[in-house]
Amino acid sequence: MRIRAERDDLADVLARAARAVGTRSPQQILQGLLCDVRGNRLEVTGTDSDVTIRTTLEVEVLEAGRTVVPAKLAAEAVRKLPVGAVTLSAEEGEVEITGNGPRFRLREFVVNDFPDIPDTIEAPLVEVDGEAFVAALAQVGVAASGDDARPTLTGILFEAHDDGLRLVATDSYRLALRDLPGIAAGETSLVPYRALREIGRTIADAKLGVQLDDRQAAFSSARGRMTARVIEATFPNYRQLLPDEYPNRLSVSKAALLDAVGRAALVAEEHIPVRLSLSESGVELSVTRQEVGEETEHIEAAYSGEEMTIAFNTRYLTDGVGAVAGDEVVLETIDPLKPGMLSGGSDGFQYLLMPVRL
Amino acid sequence: MEQFATRFLHVDMDAFYVEVERLADPSLRGVPVIVGGLGSRGVVAAASYEARRTGVRSAMPIVEARRRLPRARYLPSDMAKYTTMSRRVFAILDDFSPFVEPLSVDEAFLDIAGLRLHYDRPYDVAVAMRKRIRDELALPASVGVAAVKFLAKMASKEAKPDGIFVIDAGTERAFLEPRNVVELWGVGQATLASLAGLGIETIGQLAEVPNDMLRRQVGVAAAAHLTALANGRDPRSVEPGREAKSVSVEETYPTDLTESDEIDRALLELCHRLSGRLLKAHLAGKTLTLKVRLGDFTTVTRSLTGRQPLSDTSQIWPLASELLGKVALSGQGIRLLGIGVTALSEGEPTQLAIDGSDRTALADVSAVVRGRFGDDAVLPARLAEPPEKKTQG
Numbered sequence: 001m002r003i004r005a006e007r008d009d010l011a012d013v014l015a016r017a018a019r020a021v022g023t024r025s026p027q028q029i030l031q032g033l034l035c036d037v038r039g040n041r042l043e044v045t046g047t048d049s050d051v052t053i054r055t056t057l058e059v060e061v062l063e064a065g066r067t068v069v070p071a072k073l074a075a076e077a078v079r080k081l082p083v084g085a086v087t088l089s090a091e092e093g094e095v096e097i098t099g100n101g102p103r104f105r106l107r108e109f110v111v112n113d114f115p116d117i118p119d120t121i122e123a124p125l126v127e128v129d130g131e132a133f134v135a136a137l138a139q140v141g142v143a144a145s146g147d148d149a150r151p152t153l154t155g156i157l158f159e160a161h162d163d164g165l166r167l168v169a170t171d172s173y174r175l176a177l178r179d180l181p182g183i184a185a186g187e188t189s190l191v192p193y194r195a196l197r198e199i200g201r202t203i204a205d206a207k208l209g210v211q212l213d214d215r216q217a218a219f220s221s222a223r224g225r226m227t228a229r230v231i232e233a234t235f236p237n238y239r240q241l242l243p244d245e246y247p248n249r250l251s252v253s254k255a256a257l258l259d260a261v262g263r264a265a266l267v268a269e270e271h272i273p274v275r276l277s278l279s280e281s282g283v284e285l286s287v288t289r290q291e292v293g294e295e296t297e298h299i300e301a302a303y304s305g306e307e308m309t310i311a312f313n314t315r316y317l318t319d320g321v322g323a324v325a326g327d328e329v330v331l332e333t334i335d336p337l338k339p340g341m342l343s344g345g346s347d348g349f350q351y352l353l354m355p356v357r358l
Numbered sequence: 359m360e361q362f363a364t365r366f367l368h369v370d371m372d373a374f375y376v377e378v379e380r381l382a383d384p385s386l387r388g389v390p391v392i393v394g395g396l397g398s399r400g401v402v403a404a405a406s407y408e409a410r411r412t413g414v415r416s417a418m419p420i421v422e423a424r425r426r427l428p429r430a431r432y433l434p435s436d437m438a439k440y441t442t443m444s445r446r447v448f449a450i451l452d453d454f455s456p457f458v459e460p461l462s463v464d465e466a467f468l469d470i471a472g473l474r475l476h477y478d479r480p481y482d483v484a485v486a487m488r489k490r491i492r493d494e495l496a497l498p499a500s501v502g503v504a505a506v507k508f509l510a511k512m513a514s515k516e517a518k519p520d521g522i523f524v525i526d527a528g529t530e531r532a533f534l535e536p537r538n539v540v541e542l543w544g545v546g547q548a549t550l551a552s553l554a555g556l557g558i559e560t561i562g563q564l565a566e567v568p569n570d571m572l573r574r575q576v577g578v579a580a581a582a583h584l585t586a587l588a589n590g591r592d593p594r595s596v597e598p599g600r601e602a603k604s605v606s607v608e609e610t611y612p613t614d615l616t617e618s619d620e621i622d623r624a625l626l627e628l629c630h631r632l633s634g635r636l637l638k639a640h641l642a643g644k645t646l647t648l649k650v651r652l653g654d655f656t657t658v659t660r661s662l663t664g665r666q667p668l669s670d671t672s673q674i675w676p677l678a679s680e681l682l683g684k685v686a687l688s689g690q691g692i693r694l695l696g697i698g699v700t701a702l703s704e705g706e707p708t709q710l711a712i713d714g715s716d717r718t719a720l721a722d723v724s725a726v727v728r729g730r731f732g733d734d735a736v737l738p739a740r741l742a743e744p745p746e747k748k749t750q751g
Binding site: 170172173174175236241271272273275277286288294307311313337339352354355356357358 | 382397434436437438439442707708709710711712713
């Protein structure tokens with residue numbers, strides 16, 4: 001196979017597909033990118049066998065064919081060539097990347113070893129606004145766990161409802177959910193956030209197609225396609241964790257609260273909570289760390305309910321407040337040992353956060 | 359070298375919460391300060407000496423305090439802050455003696471018998487201790503010195519504020535005689551009324567009342583207790599026990615354990631025992647250490663640090679199993695197993711889990727039941743014996 005393309009275009013399709021390539025895969029072939037040239041298109045596939053990203057580019061085809069190139073190295077090599085046209089070719093176990101002088105000759109991976117990733121999903125394709133969807137994933141994703149020991153918690157639940165799609169994630173300390181009315185997702189499935197996080201950086205476009213079945217989730221746009229193996233586990237029954245009502249309600253400026261928690265976080269460490277004392281005059285934040293010192297401040301806010309002090313992990317609180325859309329954040333509470341609920345405008349985002357027991 | 363005749367110290371921080379607040383805000387000095395719950399149903403947690411002059415006392419409703427002292431400075435109590443400072447106070451006390459028995463965040467008994475080679479008199483220990491607390495923490499402390507615990511505590515009350523009071527050996531009776539019996543340890547309103555029925559008001563009168571008369575009035579046990587106190591006797595020793603650095607249990611088996619089921623059960627049993635010790639002491643720790651001694655006496659230890667403090671069997675067991683899985687048995691049997699928890703904390707902030715997966719509720723209930731009915735009242739089902747078998751054994 002042999003193609004010619006603009007350096008920046010080629011670097012882009014390689015780099016985006018390479019985001020699916022794991023850095024520690026035990027299988028060497030998964031460190032490669034499959035480049036498949038047909039018609040007038042180059043199709044680049046990267047996979048770690050759970051998440052697959054496929055990008056395409058119109059190129060000048062000199063000779064059709066397939067090759068597997070070392071993912072990170074090839075992508076970087078193209079990126080670092082002088083600006084202008086680049087030629088990528090593969091022949092007799094060698095990949096050649098040249099352009100305006102420099103010449104890389106890299107060992108080709110064994111093309112037939114590249115796994116055959118099932119890429120087609122029978123499920124109907126639902127079209128969504130790409131930008132809004134990626135933003136919603138990020139909003140909910142803050143609550144997803146990064147701990148592979150509990151895979152169920154590393155995903156975002158796509159829950160199909162009659163009137164739309166609900167996204168839910170929890171790492172067992174907080175739970176974020178977002179309702180997206182009007183999106184008929186069909187199937188309910190649990191999609192790894194590790195994959196979803198990459199959509200924005202790889203294939204996101206103004207319009208995004210979403211397909212879900214019981215094994216895979218697929219996202220496609222004019223810029224490419226991502227498929228992810230869904231997590232085959234039962235998501236916690238989160239509905240029973242959502243309190244029915246909250247007697248106390250604080251409404252506070254999002255920017256002021258974020259700034260204040262940011263200051264408190266300077267003094268706190270990971271396990272030291274920030275305390276919020278809620279009263280009619282607003283909210284008083286304080287954090288004390290042995291051997292270091294303390295920080296306190298008062299923010300004016302509207303509060304109705306019992307005077308109380310509740311403590312939260314600073315990072316979890318920052319994540320939640322930061323994810324709320326709009327200028328005002330509402331914090332609803334029950335008591336210092338029951339979950340608090342953060343929400344914002346009318347975007348259907350809710351962030352349930354467990355307090356820290358002092 | 360002589361022994362100290364008075365070896366017990368009672369250290370009591372003066373208006374501790376108030377003084378801690380004053381460290382942060384010097385404008386609170388010299389004025390009446392009240393710390394407590396500031397809501398309509400709050401109570402006074404601590405009052406400065408200026409405030410106490412008007413009769414404000416701990417546990418008084420804050421509303422009442424405000425009525426008496428509308429112009430005092432009122433502050434919400436900040437336990438985290440006081441606990442932090444308390445640790446520093448205890449760190450100083452620990453430097454003086456390994457026998458430190460905390461009574462609360464701001465109060466402790468010490469046995470200083472071992473300092474006789476370093477100080478001429480117990481009084482000098484008290485001076486040195488107060489100086490260190492003053493120099494390093496800028497906090498006032500009062501110290502009572504006596505030959506027995508309850509007298510040391512009465513002495514510190516006498517020393518307040520910011521002083522030392524020694525009840526010299528041999529002067530106990532003279533100290534006690536004129537005082538009201540209500541000052542004695544364990545004398546509440548009920549006992550007070552019973553004693554009044556015998557016409558007893560002072561400790562001196564109590565010391566002289568015929569024993570059988572006292573027994574009829576208050577019962578055998580209380581009579582013995584009161585007579586001892588009235589005569590300045592108190593057999594209790596100082597019981598250290600705060601913040602043990604680690605808690606561990608181990609077992610050497612009569613024959614080496616070889617079957618995996620047998621090993622699992624043995625480990626579970628140890629986890630349960632360790633949990634019992636931790637719960638009893640109200641401790642939890644994040645670092646779990648496993649010790650394995652093999653048939654050939656090779657000893658291997660493995661440890662890991664979890665996110666949550668561990669105290670319940672259900673929390674310890676999975677981690678202990680994980681650790682054991684990392685030990686290469688190389689075909690040998692296990693001669694000894696031990697597990698321990700370090701990085702202990704008491705009441706450290708704990709991130710709660712939404713789904714209760716931190717098992718707090720279960721652990722709490724289990725702790726209560728085991729505390730009341732014995733360690734084996736709640737057992738992992740694998741360790742439980744059928745009821746009939748148990749009665750035979």
